[in-house]
Amino acid sequence: MNISHSFKTAIIGLKTNKSRSILTILGIVIGITAIILVMSLGEGAQNLILSEVQSIGSKTIGVSPGRHPTGFSDVMSLFADSLKEKDLEVLGKKTNVPYAEKIIPIVFGSESVIYGNESYRATVYGVSPDFAGIYNIQPQQGRIFEDEEVKSKSDVAVLGYKVKDKLFGDSDALNEKIKIKGKNFRVIGVLPKKGQSAFVNFDDALIIPYTTAQQYIFGIKFYHRLVVEADSEKNVDQTADDIVATLRNSHDITDPEKDDFFVETQAGAMEQVSTITNILTLFLAAVAAISLLVGGVGIMNIMLVSVTERTREIGLRKALGAKSAEILWQFLLESITLTVLGGIIGITLGAFFSFLTALALSRFAGLDWKFIFPISAALLGLGVSAGVGLVFGLYPARQAAKKSPMEALRYE
Amino acid sequence: MAIPLIETRKLNKVYRDDLVETPALKDIDLSIDKGEFVAIMGPSGSGKSTLLHVLGFLDKYEEGEYLFEGKNTKEYSENELADIRNEKVGFIFQAFNLLPRTSVLENVKLPLLYSSVPKSKWEDIALEAIDAVGLSHRQDHEPAQLSGGEKQRVAIARALVNNPKVIFADEPTGNLDSKSGKIIMEILQRLNEDEKRTIILVTHETYTAEHAQRIIHILDGEIDKDYEVKKIRKASEDFEK
Numbered sequence: 001m002n003i004s005h006s007f008k009t010a011i012i013g014l015k016t017n018k019s020r021s022i023l024t025i026l027g028i029v030i031g032i033t034a035i036i037l038v039m040s041l042g043e044g045a046q047n048l049i050l051s052e053v054q055s056i057g058s059k060t061i062g063v064s065p066g067r068h069p070t071g072f073s074d075v076m077s078l079f080a081d082s083l084k085e086k087d088l089e090v091l092g093k094k095t096n097v098p099y100a101e102k103i104i105p106i107v108f109g110s111e112s113v114i115y116g117n118e119s120y121r122a123t124v125y126g127v128s129p130d131f132a133g134i135y136n137i138q139p140q141q142g143r144i145f146e147d148e149e150v151k152s153k154s155d156v157a158v159l160g161y162k163v164k165d166k167l168f169g170d171s172d173a174l175n176e177k178i179k180i181k182g183k184n185f186r187v188i189g190v191l192p193k194k195g196q197s198a199f200v201n202f203d204d205a206l207i208i209p210y211t212t213a214q215q216y217i218f219g220i221k222f223y224h225r226l227v228v229e230a231d232s233e234k235n236v237d238q239t240a241d242d243i244v245a246t247l248r249n250s251h252d253i254t255d256p257e258k259d260d261f262f263v264e265t266q267a268g269a270m271e272q273v274s275t276i277t278n279i280l281t282l283f284l285a286a287v288a289a290i291s292l293l294v295g296g297v298g299i300m301n302i303m304l305v306s307v308t309e310r311t312r313e314i315g316l317r318k319a320l321g322a323k324s325a326e327i328l329w330q331f332l333l334e335s336i337t338l339t340v341l342g343g344i345i346g347i348t349l350g351a352f353f354s355f356l357t358a359l360a361l362s363r364f365a366g367l368d369w370k371f372i373f374p375i376s377a378a379l380l381g382l383g384v385s386a387g388v389g390l391v392f393g394l395y396p397a398r399q400a401a402k403k404s405p406m407e408a409l410r411y412e
Numbered sequence: 413m414a415i416p417l418i419e420t421r422k423l424n425k426v427y428r429d430d431l432v433e434t435p436a437l438k439d440i441d442l443s444i445d446k447g448e449f450v451a452i453m454g455p456s457g458s459g460k461s462t463l464l465h466v467l468g469f470l471d472k473y474e475e476g477e478y479l480f481e482g483k484n485t486k487e488y489s490e491n492e493l494a495d496i497r498n499e500k501v502g503f504i505f506q507a508f509n510l511l512p513r514t515s516v517l518e519n520v521k522l523p524l525l526y527s528s529v530p531k532s533k534w535e536d537i538a539l540e541a542i543d544a545v546g547l548s549h550r551q552d553h554e555p556a557q558l559s560g561g562e563k564q565r566v567a568i569a570r571a572l573v574n575n576p577k578v579i580f581a582d583e584p585t586g587n588l589d590s591k592s593g594k595i596i597m598e599i600l601q602r603l604n605e606d607e608k609r610t611i612i613l614v615t616h617e618t619y620t621a622e623h624a625q626r627i628i629h630i631l632d633g634e635i636d637k638d639y640e641v642k643k644i645r646k647a648s649e650d651f652e653k
Contacts, residue, residue, distance in 0.1 A: 016513055110558050316509045319470055320570070321498020321526040323491050405497075406471040409509065 003333070006326075010334035014341075021338060024302045027295025028342030029349065032381045034288035036350025037231070037357075039377035040257025042281030044358055048369055049273045053266060058233050059101075061240050062136055062264045063226040063247070081222035082251065082260040088251045092229065097242040099235035102130040105223040107213050113206055114179040117165040122163045122206040124180065134229055135200060142174050142189030145375060147224060150209040153216075158189040160205040180206070183216050240265050294344070296392040303335050303396035314400050315408025328401040334384055335393025343385025347378045415482040417578060417610055418467060425462060425633075433585040437514065449604040449611045451624035451641075459633040464614045467577040467578060468580040469497050470474055481577070498526050502571025506583035508563040510570075511554040517551045521645060527574055529561045541569040545599055561592025578610040579603065579609035585620055589644070597623045598647035610644055611635045623647055 014021045028317070066080035088105055091097050107126040112119050125131075132144045145156045157178060164173050164187075173187045186206065194202045214220055230239040240263050247261055307314070314327055351373050358371035423440040426433050435458045444450055454460040465471035466478070469485070476486045480500070488496065497503075502523075520538040529537065542551050545565035555563055562582055564647050571579050581600065585593035601623060603609045614626060621627050622645045629637035 012513070036501040079587070312509065313511060316511070317522070317526075318494070319497060319503050319509075320523040320573075321494050323526070325491075326526060404471075406465050409470070 003329075006330045006333045007337065010337045011332055012092055012122035013310075013334055014338060020302065023338075024298055025295075025338050025342030025345070026386055027291060028339050029295075029346045031288055031295050032343050032346025032385055033350040033353065033399045034291060034382055035285050035384075036374065036377050037354050038284040038288055039281055039374045040103040040350065040354035040372055041357060042277055042284070043159070043372045043374055044354070044361075044369055045282075046274060046277040047372065048367060049277065050270055051368065053269050053273060055191060058266050059230045059236060060229045060266060061228045061230065061236060061243065062269075063228065063261055064264070065222065065224070065242060065261050068114040069159055070296075073151050075149075078123060079245070080260060083223040083226055084221060087247060087250055088223070088226070090246055091226070096246040097228070097239060097312045099230045099232070099239045100228050101240070102134065102229040102233045103132045104134065105210050106131070107210055107218055107220065111180050111206075112168065113163060116175065117168045119139035120163055122160065123201070123204055124213060124217055125207045126210035127207060127408040128210055129164060129209075130229075131227070134227060135202070137191055137194065139189035140192040142187070144189055144207075145209055150211050153211045153214075154209060155183060155185045155212060155391055156188045156208065157185040157209040158191060160191050160203045160207075162203040163206050164190045168310060180208075181217055232380075236265055236267070289384075292388055296339075296388040299335055299389065300392040300395060301338060302326050303393055304399065306334070307331060307396045307400040310400075310401065311408050311411040314403050315405050315411065318403070319409060324401040326396045327403075331397035331400045332390065332393045335397070336389035338391030339385040340382065343382050346385070347381050350381075413446070416443040416479075417446045417448075417481060418442070418612075418649065419477075419479040419482075420467075421477040421479075423466065423473050423478060425459075425466060425471070425473045435633050437466065440476070440633075440635060442628060442635060442638070444610065446610055447604070447608045448626060449601070449620035449624045450613070450626045450628060450630050452614045452630060453616065453618070453621045454630035454636070458630045460614050460630045463634075464582055464612065467612065468501050468503055469493050470503070474487060476529065494526070498523055499574055500577045500602050502574065502579040504564065504567050504571050504578035504579065504581040504584045506586040508560075508565055508587070510563055513554055514545060514550050514554065515554055515571075516558070516566050519555070519566055520573055522570060523574050523641070527617075531573070537573050538569075541572045542566075544572060545569045549558055559592065560588050561595055564588060564592070564596050565599065568596070568603075572603075576609075578612060581613040582613065583614055583616070585615070585617075593620070594647050597645075601647050619645070 049359070056169060063083065065082040083105075088103065091100065091103055104127055109124055110121055112123075112126045113122050125163075128150055129144055130147055132138070139158060142158070144158055145154065148154075149156055157180075159167075167173070167178065168176070173190055176187050177184045177342060178187060191202055191205070207216070210223070228239065228243060230236045243263050244259075248256075248259070251260060317327060317330075318324075354373075355371045358369050361367050361369040420442050422488070423437055424435070425437040427436050428434075440463060445520055452460045452463060462471065466473045482494070483640060485493075485496075511522065517535075517538055521534050522539055524534045524537065524603075539548070539551070540558075542548055545568050547562060547565055547569065550558060550562060556568070558566065564587075568579075579600075584596050584600070588596065597620065604611050611624075614621075615621050619652050622641055622643070624641060626638070626640050628635060629639075
């Protein structure tokens, strides 16, 4: 048995039927290309989202009212009113949550902001001054409001970059009066251009004290969300547990099933993101794998034709002393060579297209999208294409191997 | 007395085609010694090619015994048969059966691929065989570039590379013009006389058969006549005429 010869024979066989070989591997090429593309983009998307999540800082813990969303019907629970001022107070006590450094309440909603004749629909965020530290934002002009202004429900506003641009254009916005729901606000700061960050688009935001927002804008007595920052990363889990215990106590809840709030740590969020993108990637890869299957059937078909066409050659080789196993390997190697070749082309094309996509996404969509060449997917692609060659080449190769020398030689 | 190279006892073979059974070989008893040059003759359909294929391990027989080098061949497995085809016998076909788009040298090397001969020796062995049939100047040509006679000489070279005990030739001159045919017969006679190789040839032409020392005549699957050729034709002398 001589592998290098069988390989050479395979190459010669494929070369003599060049266009047929190319058409045959097209299915494999498309399948592998699709898999590499999907896996590369999937990993890119995951990295992008994870880096966004990370940018909030790994010490933060989110507390939301309602149940942890498990389906579409739970989306409504976003508007549950279970987080109240009393909760803010108990969470603020060091005896309840010793490692909590900052606690910011958040209320938000979409509102029209009016300046002169200009109007723009912005997302109004009611927060406390600590949000600037947690979300790592500094105004490029003016300042952020202070605790005193929160207490006195002052009518001051910090504008996101885009909101300022839409309402004021190039002219100065500081100390100008804008109107939200008929109430005048004084602009005290403008944020720099930041882009989408951590699920909050600050460019599109208008930030005011949460007390003001609750009373004058939304007319509510509860919070949409609380964000707690622990003093260090290692205390995040402990703090999350403390928050849960404190809130259950405060809400008189004994059965965890009946919680009217839920707590999310960043690690949990990252895990969720990974799970979702992984499932999505797997699903898409499975769809791509179907084309591999179709490609494999194509390979089998062509190999059967090839075996029939070369019946006399098989007879001759057997007459000259080739064993059945050697004939089997010759044809198996031929189909494996075909599919691996298709696999290599597919991996190259897949990497190329995902590189182009990454380039386009970062260039035109302004996303911080990095091109990732998925080594694991490439190895998988090679393995799968070799496997397809092996599986779909086996039947034709066996057909070839079991021919008796004389019958094969007599074949016309 | 030395053991004959080939010996058959009541050898029988039947072709089955759905319901019809056609006896191809009936009670063949024959014995061929090492170094003999035997021609198997008979009209078409007589079973002469079938006999050659059975003796050359390309086809199976149903009943009787076939002893090769004194050993009963009935027990051989598929792989052992492949080894015998590779090491003990060389085959020459009427239709040449060369691999297309493959050089003369590579064609001649083909049996070596399936042998235990180390790869480093393949080239030399093949070149020597090509030289023996006088085609050294054609070694890089492909079959399509060769004449019929040259193709058959390549096939002879291919049959020689594994130094077989016996060469089976199935109508080797059947597709050739008379001049090319003479060259082939001359090579076969030389291999028999100079190198003492056993040669078994199938032909339907008396003229070709008379180059052998002995003629076995087959009719309807049975040995009809088996006789020594009184006046052996010398292919080398034919040329001089």
